[in-house]
Amino acid sequence: MMTYIDIAPMEIAHKKEKTDVIRRQLPLLTVKDLNVHIQEKHILKNINLAIPDKSITCIIGPSGCGKTTLLRSFNRLHDDFKEIKVSGSVLIDGEDIYGKKVEVTHIRKKMGLLAQRPTVLPMSIFDNVAYGPRLYGTRNKRQLYEIVKHQLESVGLWDEVRDRLKSPAIKLSIGQQQRLCLARGLAVEPEIILGDEATSSLDPISSGKIEELFLNLRERYSIVLVTHTLRQAKRIADYVAFMYLGELIEFGSAHEVFNHPKNKLTKEYLEGSFS
Amino acid sequence: MLKIRLLKDKIARHVMLGLTVLCLLILFIIGTVLLVKSLPVMRDHSLSQLLGDSSWKPFKGEFGFLSFILSTLHVTMIAIVIAFPLSLLTSIYLSEYSSPRARKIFSPVIDLLSGIPPVIYGVWGTLTIVPLISATIAPKFVDFSTGYSVLAGGVVLAIMIIPLIISILTEVFNAIPRETREASLSLGATKWQTVKKVVLRKSASGIIAAIVLAISRAFGETIAVLMVCGNFTDIPKSIFDACYPLPALIANNYGEMMSLPGYESALMFAALLLFLIIILFNAASRLILNQINHRYQL
Amino acid sequence: MRKLEEKIFKALMIGATTLIIAILLYIFYVILRKGLPSMNWDMVTRIPTGGFYLGKEGGILNAIAGSLMMIFGAVLISTFISLPVALFINFVLRKNSTFSNIARFGFDILFGIPSIVYGAFGFMVMILLGIQASLIGGMIAVALLIIPILVRSIDEVAAYVPRDMIEATLSLGATKYETLKVVYRQLMPGITTAILLAVGRGIGDAATVLFTAGYTDSIPTSLSQPAATLPLAIFFQLSSPIEEVQNRAYAAALILTVIILILSFLTRYFGNKLSKSKI
Numbered sequence: 001m002m003t004y005i006d007i008a009p010m011e012i013a014h015k016k017e018k019t020d021v022i023r024r025q026l027p028l029l030t031v032k033d034l035n036v037h038i039q040e041k042h043i044l045k046n047i048n049l050a051i052p053d054k055s056i057t058c059i060i061g062p063s064g065c066g067k068t069t070l071l072r073s074f075n076r077l078h079d080d081f082k083e084i085k086v087s088g089s090v091l092i093d094g095e096d097i098y099g100k101k102v103e104v105t106h107i108r109k110k111m112g113l114l115a116q117r118p119t120v121l122p123m124s125i126f127d128n129v130a131y132g133p134r135l136y137g138t139r140n141k142r143q144l145y146e147i148v149k150h151q152l153e154s155v156g157l158w159d160e161v162r163d164r165l166k167s168p169a170i171k172l173s174i175g176q177q178q179r180l181c182l183a184r185g186l187a188v189e190p191e192i193i194l195g196d197e198a199t200s201s202l203d204p205i206s207s208g209k210i211e212e213l214f215l216n217l218r219e220r221y222s223i224v225l226v227t228h229t230l231r232q233a234k235r236i237a238d239y240v241a242f243m244y245l246g247e248l249i250e251f252g253s254a255h256e257v258f259n260h261p262k263n264k265l266t267k268e269y270l271e272g273s274f275s
Numbered sequence: 276m277l278k279i280r281l282l283k284d285k286i287a288r289h290v291m292l293g294l295t296v297l298c299l300l301i302l303f304i305i306g307t308v309l310l311v312k313s314l315p316v317m318r319d320h321s322l323s324q325l326l327g328d329s330s331w332k333p334f335k336g337e338f339g340f341l342s343f344i345l346s347t348l349h350v351t352m353i354a355i356v357i358a359f360p361l362s363l364l365t366s367i368y369l370s371e372y373s374s375p376r377a378r379k380i381f382s383p384v385i386d387l388l389s390g391i392p393p394v395i396y397g398v399w400g401t402l403t404i405v406p407l408i409s410a411t412i413a414p415k416f417v418d419f420s421t422g423y424s425v426l427a428g429g430v431v432l433a434i435m436i437i438p439l440i441i442s443i444l445t446e447v448f449n450a451i452p453r454e455t456r457e458a459s460l461s462l463g464a465t466k467w468q469t470v471k472k473v474v475l476r477k478s479a480s481g482i483i484a485a486i487v488l489a490i491s492r493a494f495g496e497t498i499a500v501l502m503v504c505g506n507f508t509d510i511p512k513s514i515f516d517a518c519y520p521l522p523a524l525i526a527n528n529y530g531e532m533m534s535l536p537g538y539e540s541a542l543m544f545a546a547l548l549l550f551l552i553i554i555l556f557n558a559a560s561r562l563i564l565n566q567i568n569h570r571y572q573l
Numbered sequence: 574m575r576k577l578e579e580k581i582f583k584a585l586m587i588g589a590t591t592l593i594i595a596i597l598l599y600i601f602y603v604i605l606r607k608g609l610p611s612m613n614w615d616m617v618t619r620i621p622t623g624g625f626y627l628g629k630e631g632g633i634l635n636a637i638a639g640s641l642m643m644i645f646g647a648v649l650i651s652t653f654i655s656l657p658v659a660l661f662i663n664f665v666l667r668k669n670s671t672f673s674n675i676a677r678f679g680f681d682i683l684f685g686i687p688s689i690v691y692g693a694f695g696f697m698v699m700i701l702l703g704i705q706a707s708l709i710g711g712m713i714a715v716a717l718l719i720i721p722i723l724v725r726s727i728d729e730v731a732a733y734v735p736r737d738m739i740e741a742t743l744s745l746g747a748t749k750y751e752t753l754k755v756v757y758r759q760l761m762p763g764i765t766t767a768i769l770l771a772v773g774r775g776i777g778d779a780a781t782v783l784f785t786a787g788y789t790d791s792i793p794t795s796l797s798q799p800a801a802t803l804p805l806a807i808f809f810q811l812s813s814p815i816e817e818v819q820n821r822a823y824a825a826a827l828i829l830t831v832i833i834l835i836l837s838f839l840t841r842y843f844g845n846k847l848s849k850s851k852i
Contacts, residue, residue, distance in 0.1 A: 077740055082667045109746030119741035122759045132745045137276045188745055284748035291661035294654050299679045305694050364589035388597045390833050392777015394804040398826050399600045437593055467579035495687020497780040522689040529784050546693045553685040
């Protein structure tokens, strides 16, 4: 067992204590021989990856390396695009989500997605969070209220919005909107949380809040994040996957990858030779 | 629960697909009905007779559509020649040069004006344009004109399609990101050069689409033109002569359709002609648009 | 030299803009001037009496009511068809799929078909089915006319719905149909504007109703009765040799314009109200 404390300076001198523990858990999400082609271009090449459960895995790499494409193939968002061809398998709980008889909405429920820019739905704050539960049949007003309250509390929004639950969600600040999206995603009780550069459009304080949330959430969920800065990965990652030009170059615990990278490319990237 | 949701999804998709197919089917049905109804007159007359002859004597069974086809083309051409430059200039001004306050006033005005019914334009045309042509413009060029003419039809149509072109063009221009213009300006170009070389070039396909739409609209406009064109069956020799576009032909004679043999079929043939022209026109402009997009990689 | 070119074009542009605004304002002015003298309460509250077309009393309530009923029915029919179709092409079909390209091309053609062709077609169908010129005939013909207009307008605003929003909804495990319900809220203002556009086009079009709706002096009480419409009222009255009747045509034109203006403002108002939650 390895533990260490990593202190990273933030713009606002925030001290973060992080314990890195290698847990022996069965990976929840496994990727086997995943290949993605967009028209003629081979975007993802033979990706094989096992995402450990109840931890934060950060996918890092220079822009254009395919990180976002990989993330989006986890909840089959490529389905709608004729030009995108996916082959290989992605297994969740042992079930291949690209299998023949799979019902895609069932799969997507297991995962929550936080996009780069907050994607609030055109309705009130309350209705945003209640959207998922209502979809799955919860109609009871009391129940819905409890769920909304619980999720808003868990993302730290409750006190800020309790008086205006019925006002349009679009009126919130960007940072609040992103937290709202997180609350909304959690309300459907997923198993995996996907984040696509979820803090890149936020100011440092909001970013910090979201990172804190991720750190709390990893006790209960598998979190996969595409991070746009190495610093964020260093702050919160338990595991790191390094990608370059569509290939998975290296994967390991954050400590290993950051301190003892096995691959030359990884080393160069971490040193800042290219970004 | 999931099953019901999936079922709803399935049903919704099928309903939507069905409605879409239904609409496209209507297109085929219209074409077929027109074709079938035109068969009698096509059987009795050769195609070159119908399209090339200008003698229109229904009582004698003579159906030469040439003057109607030419009238339609003339009137539409004049409308576009007048409307396009004016609309283009105005749209450029509104989107590139005018102040936001001016835009706030002009935009709703133009919107409103695209909503005015054609029959109002027809009324206004008879009140204003026809006397204007008859008394002021025509005497400079020809001996006599009643004012009910190709020119009148063209002018009225032009005014009708101007708000349409402007609204499309302003949208097209607004779609060009601010950064593109700024890039040109920061290289030292003047506003006008930016407009000429950057804005217009990038919106080329949008401009063509606007023209196509406007021509389509002008082609088929019936009532406004009918009221000012004179409804005279000879081929117009100048823009000051009366004319008789195809839509007006159909509209004016529907009452007598039943009384003469072959008349109904002839009028359906006129409708078929309009239908085919629109299809060919749309197909051609699609091709041109694709070419342009391909060429300039827009 | 460059400066000169810019100056010339700027002058041309301002000239063009002022000319257009001036012409359009002039149109309003002429209609007002010609129509106002013959306007009175009778025009909007009474139907024509026997001597109306000879210059005696009455009004065009028959046409006002007929037009309003017809456009209401036509919008009902066409929205039920156009909205699902536009949503289907934009959100259910994959982007750039062959079918969506074919469909769009088909609707382009339908959009360009002259209203007289719809009228003639409607008439032929009515003869075939043995329906007489009536309110329902007019409704269907006008619906045919405005379906492509609605589809096209909604299609255009649909492009502005952020892709993210749809993906966020899908990521929550929604079915395609359920995402449409969310998209619909986002599109509300756009849809309302589209309907207004269609109403403006449909209510003022004479060619569609010429053959299919008939004309009558009374207000229709059932769908199978003939109905008078404002454009036809204007047209017929204008063709009368009696000056009194001609003047009433201008008043009718004024009434039609006012109705359109009211609809315009209503839509702007509702459009703004409904975009509260929209992104």
